Amino acid sequence: NAGVTQTPKFQVLKTGQSMTLQCAQDMNHEYMSWYRQDPGMGLRLIHYSVGAGITDQGEVPNGYNVSRSTTEDFPLRLLSAAPSQTSVYFCASSLRPQGLNGYTFGSGTRLTVV
């Protein structure tokens, strides 16, 4: 049981480049979400999904796109990377949207935009 798997673990991008951060879970969780963590800011919600085909914006969605074509995968796309997107990104999932069983976090992707 792998839980929540994020790839890559580290990435350096040049300003203006695009990339996709991958997130996959094998627990049949309905709810998946993306957060970014910046020093002194806690974690901030970027986008979330309550099931395949359904996504919505969180607190800081600008510059990011998501889609959810399967229950297992929830990729996060950076369209044109900016230095302000340098951060650590975490994917989290929960069995049901209400989070009654808590949330499982992936190991994170550390992204640097130069």
Add this chain to the structure above:
Amino acid sequence: ELKVEQNPLFLSMQEGKNYTIYCNYSTTSDRLYWYRQDPGKSLESLFVLLSNGAVKQEGRLMASLDTKARLSTLHITAAVHDLSATYFCAVAGGANSKLTFGKGITLSVRP
């Protein structure tokens, strides 16, 4: 807009002593979560608190939730070095459980 505040942001603890840290939030919610994060690592779930008066204990940590006061406390009994980490609380808002995190409290246990 749901706001979550944790205080203090940094706490230096002496080994063997007891401490309490706090998590306040601004709007009604009955779902609160505590996480631990070690440097460079992911978030590890500590407690899931789902109702007013909920109390959960694991080892030297005990968490409680008072939904009327919009307050959760994390009590540390006889601090040990292994408890040094950053502790986050997160509150779920709305039907789709958009989690809002506090900024975290970094605990450091000294001999």
